[in-house]
Amino acid sequence: MMSNSRLLWSSMTMTAALMLSACSQPADEATDANADTAAAETTGKTIRIATEGAYPPFNYTNADGSLAGFDIDVANALCDQMQAKCEIVAQDWDGIIPGLLAQKYDAVIAGMSITTERQEKVDFSEPYFANTMVWLTSNDGGFDPMAISNVTLGGQRSTTPGAYLQDNYEGKEGNTVQLYDNYDNAYLDLKSGRSNAVLAEKVSAKSWLADNKEGFGVVGDEIDNDDNIAIAVRKGDSLKADFDKALSEIRNNGELARLEQKNFGE
Numbered sequence: 001m002m003s004n005s006r007l008l009w010s011s012m013t014m015t016a017a018l019m020l021s022a023c024s025q026p027a028d029e030a031t032d033a034n035a036d037t038a039a040a041e042t043t044g045k046t047i048r049i050a051t052e053g054a055y056p057p058f059n060y061t062n063a064d065g066s067l068a069g070f071d072i073d074v075a076n077a078l079c080d081q082m083q084a085k086c087e088i089v090a091q092d093w094d095g096i097i098p099g100l101l102a103q104k105y106d107a108v109i110a111g112m113s114i115t116t117e118r119q120e121k122v123d124f125s126e127p128y129f130a131n132t133m134v135w136l137t138s139n140d141g142g143f144d145p146m147a148i149s150n151v152t153l154g155g156q157r158s159t160t161p162g163a164y165l166q167d168n169y170e171g172k173e174g175n176t177v178q179l180y181d182n183y184d185n186a187y188l189d190l191k192s193g194r195s196n197a198v199l200a201e202k203v204s205a206k207s208w209l210a211d212n213k214e215g216f217g218v219v220g221d222e223i224d225n226d227d228n229i230a231i232a233v234r235k236g237d238s239l240k241a242d243f244d245k246a247l248s249e250i251r252n253n254g255e256l257a258r259l260e261q262k263n264f265g266e
Contacts, residue, residue: 048105053090058111127228145220149173
């Protein structure tokens with residue numbers, strides 16, 4: 001009986017010692033261990049990522065059907081950093097969050113801004129880019145951003161510039177707000193004279209102007225509405241921490257800045 005008691009006590013003592021040893025592990029060693037565990041969880045894993053494929057220069061579809069742009073470059077750099085395989089698919093913008101929630105893919109990297117409304121549905125990584133908005137219009141002087149009245153304003157649906165247009169101009173001072181499924185259609189109506197100006201992210205406007213140098217330009221000051229772009233994942237998904245760690249690494253080693261220069265020229 002006593003022998004059994006000693007054996008039990010010895011087992012309890014060893015367990016307590018092991019727990020104490022784990023608790024007394026140096027902070028840096030614990031951090032390294034957690035990082036190694038996170039790396040192990042993504043090594044060799046296939047991460048399914050959705051993008052829009054219609055928002056240059058962030059993401060667009062080439063003539064051969066392949067996807068390209070800043071978001072695609074960032075996604076591939078992150079997967080390389082995590083030693084994971086990227087599987088990138090195109091998804092229409094309006095269905096991109098519903099598709100994530102339906103588990104059609106694991107993450108969204110699509111020039112998506114962090115908004116309160118979206119944060120109710122998904123978790124976001126740390127931002128990987130910050131946007132400003134600009135007015136894009138014809139060079140005939142017919143649109144004054146300081147006196148906006150009785151004009152038709154274009155933008156993309158379900159974007160921060162689109163929401164800004166609705167909040168500030170729709171139904172006010174005789175203005176009409178026209179929102180489109182993508183910026184290509186918004187720019188098409190601007191070019192054909194069916195709208196007076198488009199409010200867009202600066203990088204999107206610059207990308208369009210590169211191919212439409214004659215007759216159009218940016219007017220007025222840039223609008224900074226604290227528009228931060230990040231990766232969306234499902235609520236509570238540990239993939240958020242993996243992306244945050246990889247983002248920090250490609251930011252610190254200069255790869256993120258290189259990809260910005262490649263895609264935006266700035």
